[in-house]
Amino acid sequence: MYVELCNVNKYYDTYHASKDINIGIEQGDVLALLGPSGSGKTTILRMIAGLETPDSGDIKINNTIVNTIAPRDRGIGFLFQNYALFRYMTVFENIAFGLEMQGLSKQDIKKRVTELLDLIGLSGLEKRHPSELSGGQKQRVAFARALAPRPNVLLLDEPFAAIDVKVKEELRSWLKETIKKVGITTIFVTHDQEEAVELADYIVVTNQGRVEQMGTSRDIYGAPQTPFVAQFMGKSTEVTSYRQLKGFETSIAGSSAIIRPESIKIYKKGSLKQYMSAAERGVIERILFKGNHMELWVRIGDIVTYSNADLDGMEFEVGEAVDVLIYRLYIFEHNMTHVVENSKMSTDNLYYI
Numbered sequence: 001m002y003v004e005l006c007n008v009n010k011y012y013d014t015y016h017a018s019k020d021i022n023i024g025i026e027q028g029d030v031l032a033l034l035g036p037s038g039s040g041k042t043t044i045l046r047m048i049a050g051l052e053t054p055d056s057g058d059i060k061i062n063n064t065i066v067n068t069i070a071p072r073d074r075g076i077g078f079l080f081q082n083y084a085l086f087r088y089m090t091v092f093e094n095i096a097f098g099l100e101m102q103g104l105s106k107q108d109i110k111k112r113v114t115e116l117l118d119l120i121g122l123s124g125l126e127k128r129h130p131s132e133l134s135g136g137q138k139q140r141v142a143f144a145r146a147l148a149p150r151p152n153v154l155l156l157d158e159p160f161a162a163i164d165v166k167v168k169e170e171l172r173s174w175l176k177e178t179i180k181k182v183g184i185t186t187i188f189v190t191h192d193q194e195e196a197v198e199l200a201d202y203i204v205v206t207n208q209g210r211v212e213q214m215g216t217s218r219d220i221y222g223a224p225q226t227p228f229v230a231q232f233m234g235k236s237t238e239v240t241s242y243r244q245l246k247g248f249e250t251s252i253a254g255s256s257a258i259i260r261p262e263s264i265k266i267y268k269k270g271s272l273k274q275y276m277s278a279a280e281r282g283v284i285e286r287i288l289f290k291g292n293h294m295e296l297w298v299r300i301g302d303i304v305t306y307s308n309a310d311l312d313g314m315e316f317e318v319g320e321a322v323d324v325l326i327y328r329l330y331i332f333e334h335n336m337t338h339v340v341e342n343s344k345m346s347t348d349n350l351y352y353i
């Protein structure tokens with residue numbers, strides 16, 4: 001592992017902000033720290049940076065314990081959400097800042113800044129001041145400034161938080177490509193699962209100061225180990241009376257289960273040609289227009305859940321009686337998650353529904 005946290009604990013007075021954190025990232029990989037506000041993501045990032053000191057445990061970079069090494073000597077570059085560019089410096093001066101601190105010659109500084117301007121696609125704008133740049137351009141300059149001294153690790157704290165939605169999407173894919181091009185080990189904090197899934201090779205899900213799960217986004221989405229992770233990754237419905245559902249009567253007696261919207265399909269009453277024995281009777285409670293799709297909320301007994309529907313698919317009305325197929329549940333039993341398919345449906349035939 002290139003960056004590693006081993007049994008790390010951090011208290012703010014009596015508040016236990018990081019609880020026995022064990023995570024690692026290989027050289028060149030991108031890791032997302034993903035969790036709700038207050039779950040301890042930034043505290044982990046700040047400890048890696050050296051801006052906070054752990055109360056116990058070790059932080060290692062390239063196999064060296066760095067607990068007592070000053071932030072500037074850890075070989076780390078930072079990028080924060082609010083750009084933090086120096087307002088009175090030009091783009092060139094901002095990018096050159098860390099290089100001057102390193103005492104590089106004027107000639108070497110010029111060479112490196114030119115190289116970075118090319119990397120961020122802003123060659124020609126070096127004389128501008130931050131006030132003459134768009135939000136996305138400012139963030140690119142901040143990225144170049146963080147990379148200029150050739151750090152071994154890049155830390156990003158909510159890098160897109162202050163950027164508007166459209167620019168954010170563009171900037172995200174640009175950042176992903178650029179990080180991979182440079183090949184730098186990167187750790188970033190986000191509360192946005194879409195951002196984590198798009199950018200990261202590995203995701204660490206944090207909750208109440210703990211690591212709930214670490215893995216690829218596919219692992220975390222497809223095999224959530226805790227109810228928290230299952231609900232945090234994608235919107236879903238938690239149910240306790242899931243054994244009343246057709247096809248799940250003999251399922252494991254767990255504490256609760258999650259129904260994901262993609263595991264449900266809603267049909268016009270009587271239109272189902274197969275799997276009638278697996279179908280529930282439901283009533284449409286709410287229809288929400290979501291721009292490129294609809295959300296159909298349906299009541300099945302005391303369970304209210306929802307699925308997504310195409311805009312050009314079947315049309316439904318609130319109050320309409322419908323047939324509902326539930327393909328799969330994620331059932332939680334102690335610390336285990338079971339992915340359970342509907343026993344009344346043969347998976348061989350799923351594609352013909």
Ligand SMILES: Nc1ncnc2c1ncn2[C@@H]1O[C@H](COP(=O)(O)OP(=O)(O)OP(=O)(O)O)[C@@H](O)[C@H]1O
Nearest residue numbers: 012015017035036037038039040041042043044191
């Ligand atoms: N310097 C501090 N002193 C006291 N408590 C702190 C300090 N910094 C953070 N905390 C507390 O520690 C907990 C974790 O904070 P942290 O900033 O790590 O969470 P986060 O997941 O990054 O949240 P956010 O997304 O809101 O930034 C929070 O309850 C926060 O109030």
